[in-house]
Amino acid sequence: MTSAEPAGAALSEKLIVALDFPTPAEARAMVAALGPSVCFYKVGMELAYGGGLSFAKELIDNGAQVFLDLKLHDIPTTVAKACANVARLGARFLTIHAYPQTMAAAKQGAAGSALRLLGVTVMTSYSDADLHEAGYAFGVEDLVMRRARQAREIGIDGLILSAEELPAVRREVGPAMILVTPGIRPAGSSAGDQKRIMTPSAAIKAGADYLVVGRPITSAKDPRAAAEAILAEIAAA
Numbered sequence: 425m426t427s428a429e430p431a432g433a434a435l436s437e438k439l440i441v442a443l444d445f446p447t448p449a450e451a452r453a454m455v456a457a458l459g460p461s462v463c464f465y466k467v468g469m470e471l472a473y474g475g476g477l478s479f480a481k482e483l484i485d486n487g488a489q490v491f492l493d494l495k496l497h498d499i500p501t502t503v504a505k506a507c508a509n510v511a512r513l514g515a516r517f518l519t520i521h522a523y524p525q526t527m528a529a530a531k532q533g534a535a536g537s538a539l540r541l542l543g544v545t546v547m548t549s550y551s552d553a554d555l556h557e558a559g560y561a562f563g564v565e566d567l568v569m570r571r572a573r574q575a576r577e578i579g580i581d582g583l584i585l586s587a588e589e590l591p592a593v594r595r596e597v598g599p600a601m602i603l604v605t606p607g608i609r610p611a612g613s614s615a616g617d618q619k620r621i622m623t624p625s626a627a628i629k630a631g632a633d634y635l636v637v638g639r640p641i642t643s644a645k646d647p648r649a650a651a652e653a654i655l656a657e658i659a660a661a
């Protein structure tokens with residue numbers, strides 16, 4: 425592990441809002457609408473491919489925490505050099521796919537920087553049947569556990585997984601790894617394309633260090649109220 429996160433993130437930092445927008449202008453408007461209660465943002469592929477890397481730098485310069493969700497996966501040289509370049513931006517987290525070659529290369533590329541690497545185990549939109557269809561011999565639980573073990577052995581900082589796998593993975597990897605869960609749905613909200621979902625409160629109780637939430641906040645009539653309700657749920661849990 426390059427270094428541990430402080431034990432237990434500050435409560436407000438446990439909520440990472442996914443800025444899944446096509447342009448920085450729309451993402452900037454959402455940040456303004458959310459106000460000061462949200463301090464951690466995820467810039468993913470949609471925004472990154474529309475000018476989001478400069479926008480991520482703008483967020484960082486304004487004092488926000490930024491998670492760059494680029495889900496890197498390529499030959500080792502390319503992954504290592506991409507990670508070294510991303511590390512210079514000053515983001516806190518970067519996702520890579522949790523394949524052993526990719527994780528080892530990413531670790532080498534990010535070495536000596538403050539960037540924390542998160543290995544994506546099995547996407548929260550996947551079920552056992554989806555993995556089978558994609559040619560995997562493992563079901564979700566077995567593949568998540570296998571990748572979690574490999575990430576720990578390689579020394580990756582943390583993992584992206586669904587809240588359903590949290591207790592077993594935490595037992596396997598120990599307390600130091602950063603466990604981040606998307607697929608978060610407040611009670612009554614629609615799952616959309618997510619298949620492995622959990623409420624904010626249940627995910628925190630299951631041991632999540634950070635929750636990634638997009639549409640339940642960004643598509644809400646009042647995004648600030650939606651974010652504050654999730655923060656209250658986190659605090660109560």
Ligand SMILES: O=C(O)c1cc(=O)[nH]c(=O)n1[C@@H]1O[C@H](COP(=O)(O)O)[C@@H](O)[C@H]1O
Binds near residue numbers: 444468584585616640
């Ligand atoms: O790496 C991620 O952040 C990620 C991994 C995963 O397994 N599932 C997943 O939903 N995500 C991301 O988390 C966010 C979830 O968004 P909502 O479903 O709108 O809450 C999206 O930005 C996804 O790209």
